[in-house]
Amino acid sequence: MSEGIQFQNQGEEFGTPPQRSSFDFASRMVSWGLVSSRKEAEYAMIGVAALALLVAAFFFFRGVGGGSAPPPPPISSALISILT
Secondary structure: OOOOOOOOOOOOOOOOOOOOOOOOHHHHHHHHOOOOOHHHHHHHHHHHHHHHHHHHHHHHHHHHHHOOOOOOOOOOHHHHHHHO
């Protein structure tokens, strides 16, 4: 029954896999001339990430403990008589 059927890609069941396209920022930094090697680009990216983490921690901890909030408004005498 299947003797007359022939497929074009008999050796490859699913064909060739698609090419992986990814953005390589380290290679891009070398091609832009920002750094001279891929290793330096990786160190530069680690340094930028560490700096961003330090800046974020500075602003986080400054906002948590360093800010002085204004005192709450005084309770009016009319509100005190309602509550008691």
